[in-house]
Amino acid sequence: MEPALELVNLTKRFGDKTAVDDVSLALEPGAFLGLLGRNGAGKSTTLKMVTGLLKPTTGRIRVLGLDLEADPLAVKRQIGAMPEDMALLDMLTGPQYLRFVGRMYGMPDALIDGRQAELFDTLDLAPGPKTLIADYSFGMKKKVALCAALIHGPKVVFLDEPFEGIDPVTSRTIKDILQGLQRNGVTLVLTSHILEVVEKLCPLIAILDEGQLKGFGPLDELRRGGESLEQLFVGLVGGAQKGALSWL
Numbered sequence: 001m002e003p004a005l006e007l008v009n010l011t012k013r014f015g016d017k018t019a020v021d022d023v024s025l026a027l028e029p030g031a032f033l034g035l036l037g038r039n040g041a042g043k044s045t046t047l048k049m050v051t052g053l054l055k056p057t058t059g060r061i062r063v064l065g066l067d068l069e070a071d072p073l074a075v076k077r078q079i080g081a082m083p084e085d086m087a088l089l090d091m092l093t094g095p096q097y098l099r100f101v102g103r104m105y106g107m108p109d110a111l112i113d114g115r116q117a118e119l120f121d122t123l124d125l126a127p128g129p130k131t132l133i134a135d136y137s138f139g140m141k142k143k144v145a146l147c148a149a150l151i152h153g154p155k156v157v158f159l160d161e162p163f164e165g166i167d168p169v170t171s172r173t174i175k176d177i178l179q180g181l182q183r184n185g186v187t188l189v190l191t192s193h194i195l196e197v198v199e200k201l202c203p204l205i206a207i208l209d210e211g212q213l214k215g216f217g218p219l220d221e222l223r224r225g226g227e228s229l230e231q232l233f234v235g236l237v238g239g240a241q242k243g244a245l246s247w248l
């Protein structure tokens, strides 16, 4: 079976800075990967490359057997993405924005509106009918970005920090949605700094440090010693313990 996602020697340089450094990995369909790393490790850059927002310096990306560079539109039809900055159109209302996104995927308006209503209901998103996205709270914007990533029924979903700024009740709902997608064979990749969430949700872990893949595999295999994900993470990416401020 073709991997759902395959990165082959993926590298991204910004001038002298190598943000992603020769990363290779493959995910089976239905995998659920937690992509971890410290601030600046290269997680968002990796997700931007696999969703076609950034061109790799070198290396290849294949999604469901399709080469992203050779066939970008075919890949984009199969994937859903929630980028770091959410990339919403602030001067539209949430439903108008989802119409825009759904039409880009060639969906009929009735189907878009039905799914939008179901997504808003499930995520407890109830903006005023005329409220523009610009006036939504941070968490509401996150929810709209998640709706936009899912509305067309993608086979592979990339989510950059989906739980950041989300209340605990909605977090629970999002976890349930993501687990349901995985049960239906959707492949998921998410980044998060909330290790407890990743530990519960993602059977597969990749740890980036300074752009390099320091660990990749099933969580249970990576932490053979029975340590927590936090201990595994700190052990792999190092980092001296600091905390005392000289003036406090």
Ligand SMILES: Nc1ncnc2c1ncn2[C@@H]1O[C@H](COP(=O)(O)OP(=O)(O)OP(=O)(O)O)[C@@H](O)[C@H]1O
Pocket (backbone or CB within 6 Å): 014, 017, 018, 019, 037, 038, 039, 040, 041, 042, 043, 044, 045, 046
């Ligand atoms: N457009 C850019 N131009 C120059 N440098 C960039 C650019 N985008 C990212 N970088 C650099 O690449 C490195 C990786 O950044 P990236 O945003 O991928 O990290 P991250 O792991 O997502 O971090 P965080 O957890 O803080 O979101 C950083 O050093 C960042 O400054």
